[in-house]
Amino acid sequence: MAQGTQKRNDIVRKERQRVLRKKRIRKRRLIKLCIYASMLLGVVLLIGGMSKMLVAQQLTEAKESEPGNVIVLDEEVLIKPTAEPEALVEDDLHPTVRPILVNKENPLPEDYEVELISLPDGRGKAAEEAYEPLCEMLHAGTEEGLQFLVCSSYRSKERQEELFDEDLKALLRNGYTYAEAYEEVAKETMPPGCSEHSTGLAFDIVALDYQMLDKGQEKTEENKWLRKHCAEYGFILRYPKDKEDITGISYESWHFRYVGKEVAEYIMEEGITLEEYLEKLDNTY
Numbered sequence: 001m002a003q004g005t006q007k008r009n010d011i012v013r014k015e016r017q018r019v020l021r022k023k024r025i026r027k028r029r030l031i032k033l034c035i036y037a038s039m040l041l042g043v044v045l046l047i048g049g050m051s052k053m054l055v056a057q058q059l060t061e062a063k064e065s066e067p068g069n070v071i072v073l074d075e076e077v078l079i080k081p082t083a084e085p086e087a088l089v090e091d092d093l094h095p096t097v098r099p100i101l102v103n104k105e106n107p108l109p110e111d112y113e114v115e116l117i118s119l120p121d122g123r124g125k126a127a128e129e130a131y132e133p134l135c136e137m138l139h140a141g142t143e144e145g146l147q148f149l150v151c152s153s154y155r156s157k158e159r160q161e162e163l164f165d166e167d168l169k170a171l172l173r174n175g176y177t178y179a180e181a182y183e184e185v186a187k188e189t190m191p192p193g194c195s196e197h198s199t200g201l202a203f204d205i206v207a208l209d210y211q212m213l214d215k216g217q218e219k220t221e222e223n224k225w226l227r228k229h230c231a232e233y234g235f236i237l238r239y240p241k242d243k244e245d246i247t248g249i250s251y252e253s254w255h256f257r258y259v260g261k262e263v264a265e266y267i268m269e270e271g272i273t274l275e276e277y278l279e280k281l282d283n284t285y
């Protein structure tokens with residue numbers, strides 16, 4: 001019995017010693033780990049400090065050596081930007097916005113539909129999307145002491161036909177052949193179905209005290225203001241000077257077309273026509 005107890009005690013003692021040994025080993029490992037971690041931290045701080053000192057020293061040297069405070073640093077010390085500056089892409093073009101093109105080659109689709117709103121003066125109508133921008137633009141100009149008259153806005157195809165025929169007949173009466181008369185009228189009046197006015201997005205705007213659609217219009221303060229500010233409201237000067245070969249229409253300082261602000265700003269800044277804008281869009285996307 002006593003022998004059995006002795007044996008059990010030995011086993012218990014040995015087990016305790018084993019556990020203690022394990023604990024000691026673990027403790028030693030933990031201490032070692034702490035020491036390594038401290039050493040690593042020290043090295044990191046040391047390197048950081050040295051780099052700062054180096055940069056500061058270089059800055060001082062550069063300041064001293066370069067007159068006019070031009071700071072030159074060694075390339076290695078300079079922190080280089082991680083990315084190249086953003087490349088200038090043609091992101092001012094707006095592929096999702098494609099204003100409708102209506103000209104002699106591109107008549108309005110037969111099924112084209114437009115929601116119209118009567119203008120405040122009750123004498124004309126505008127497409128729903130152009131109504132507010134038009135009112136805002138004219139209001140802003142009026143605040144500057146200007147007085148405008150929208151002398152032409154939405155025009156149905158039928159009305160366009162009447163206008164075209166009236167001009168045609170006048171020339172025919174004056175001895176023009178039909179072909180000559182047609183060509184002449186088409187320089188200033190779009191054939192039926194080819195007028196932007198049938199979209200409700202185009203407006204002829206003149207000065208109240210100068211209502212002539214001629215070269216004198218661009219000299220009015222109203223016209224100067226419109227040409228300068230129209231893009232802010234989404235409008236472009238649709239038939240600019242020296243672009244007759246592209247638009248097929250003589251310079252009209254009074255004809256403004258709504259295309260939306262982004263596109264208008266691009267077109268007016270670049271000094272291009274809607275035709276050129278759309279061509280650019282097709283070539284880019």
Ligand SMILES: [Zn+2]
Pocket residue numbers: 152197202203204254255256
């Ligand atoms: Zn017009």
